[in-house]
Amino acid sequence: MQSERKFHFKSEDKELTVTILEVVDPQYGLFTWPSAVILAQYVWYNRNDLKNKHVIELGSGTALPGVLAALCGANVTLTDGEQYPNCLENCRKTCAINGLKNICTTALTWGSFSKILLELPKFDLILGSDCFYDPKDFDNILATVAFLLDRNPTGEFWTSYQERSADWSIEMLLRKWNLECRHISLTSFGGDDENIAGSDLVNNHSIQMLVITRLGN
Numbered sequence: 382m383q384s385e386r387k388f389h390f391k392s393e394d395k396e397l398t399v400t401i402l403e404v405v406d407p408q409y410g411l412f413t414w415p416s417a418v419i420l421a422q423y424v425w426y427n428r429n430d431l432k433n434k435h436v437i438e439l440g441s442g443t444a445l446p447g448v449l450a451a452l453c454g455a456n457v458t459l460t461d462g463e464q465y466p467n468c469l470e471n472c473r474k475t476c477a478i479n480g481l482k483n484i485c486t487t488a489l490t491w492g493s494f495s496k497i498l499l500e501l502p503k504f505d506l507i508l509g510s511d512c513f514y515d516p517k518d519f520d521n522i523l524a525t526v527a528f529l530l531d532r533n534p535t536g537e538f539w540t541s542y543q544e545r546s547a548d549w550s551i552e553m554l555l556r557k558w559n560l561e562c563r564h565i566s567l568t569s570f571g572g573d574d575e576n577i578a579g580s581d582l583v584n585n586h587s588i589q590m591l592v593i594t595r596l597g598n
């Protein structure tokens with residue numbers, strides 16, 4: 382069963398509502414995760430820098446951060462794994478109900494150096510919320526990110542994740558892929574506000590926000 386969830390972003394000078402389509406389904410990418418709300422809040426906080434930027438979202442799922450970036454004026458490509466075409470179909474419908482006509486959606490599996498990946502243009506910004514939820518995928522995610530940042534070494538990967546185990550770490554893998562990361566304090570961008578965008582999704586979840594770049598950039 383399909384439903385609509387609305388997120389209202391507000392500041393002194395601007396207000397914007399994003400409508401996200403969700404499906405009651407056990408599949409991870411058909412409902413919005415708390416990390417997506419945090420990453421979207423970071424996108425909203427940085428909205429003035431996004432106009433005309435080329436942005437790709439990895440593991441988009443219901444694509445709240447990517448759709449918000451597009452509504453803030455970025456040229457956005459939404460992606461999800463090749464094995465999840467229904468996520469991309471859901472993204473296309475979400476784009477349509479938000480009046481986004483020129484947004485690109487494409488299958489992109491982490492760690493797969495497919496023709497699709499090789500033919501992608503260069504991006505200023507990579508987004509990814511709650512991609513780091515299964516350690517078996519961490520190396521593949523960073524392989525894709527490293528490839529995209531090779532195309533544009535000054536690009537950044539903005540990613541939020543939910544803390545599920547104190548044992549999980551990407552530090553070694555960052556070194557392997559010649560990447561480094563900065564932890565962004567939630568307080569610095571309103572990520573610790575109650576009911577971000579009018580949503581209670583984040584309540585009681587411990588979420589981290591990272592900016593990953595090429596080592597030395």
Ligand SMILES: C[S@@+](CC[C@H](N)C(=O)[O-])C[C@H]1O[C@@H](n2cnc3c(N)ncnc32)[C@H](O)[C@@H]1O
Nearest residue numbers: 409410413414417440441442462490491510511
């Ligand atoms: C936990 S969900 C997060 C979805 C969305 N970003 C959010 O925060 O609401 C993980 C997403 O990663 C996608 N995914 C899982 N494995 C993948 C893979 N190997 N390559 C690309 N995407 C994948 C899933 O389809 C899903 O959309």
